[in-house]
Amino acid sequence: MAANAQRHFAGQTRNSVISYSIRRSTRARHVWLRFSKSGELVVVVPKRFDIGRVASIVDANRLWIERAAVRVNARREALEDSVQVALPQRIVLPALDREWAVEYRPTNSPGVRVVERPGNRLVLYGKTSQHEQCRDALCRWFRRKGHASLVPLLQELAATRGFTVTRVTVRSQRTRWASCSRNRAISLNIRLLFVPPELVRHVMLHELCHTKKMDHTQGFWELVAHHDPNWREHRRRLRMGWRSLPGWLTSPATA
């Protein structure tokens, strides 16, 4: 393995998963945290540093990381915004096992609206020559889709597994897949639409287990294993699943 090879990990904090990669550096004298150009957290460690200690360092710096991630992503997205991003010809949402061919149909009606048509077509009507208006319309459609699909999925899972949830929200979060508050409100990351259904279910079950146990003690993991016997494999695959959103989605409107 090259000296600076990156390995991907997810640091576990009390109620969230922080994704990061580890980079070994021959020049580093101590551990430091930085964000890459793509907005991902990189933990730089000296050449012979014990990787096993990284998770606790990430956890200890959780607050700083979360605040910095917001700043870094805002800056990055502002930058991306200034460069015109191509509008999609195809949208694939693995979580729903669906994909759409996107069509742009200019009409005289004001604004842009998105309509799902039979045959897995997503048609944009209106001022389709207006790039920003198309992007905003697609973002609105994406948020509606996320809400309309993820919320019932969680509620159904909660009902069949005997969990009580007070509130479910869907948001675009920068550093975590989901979270659960002490009063049992679960927040889901809309990016879950980009991972396969079994991993969406895994994330949901993890948070549902937090409605009974807020910590990550042995008892918590036993509860997770009871509901999701393949949780270890799912968790490993999820660590690899954190990708940046397609350009058309990273407009300020989705924040």
Ligand SMILES: [Zn+2]
């Ligand atoms: Zn957790």
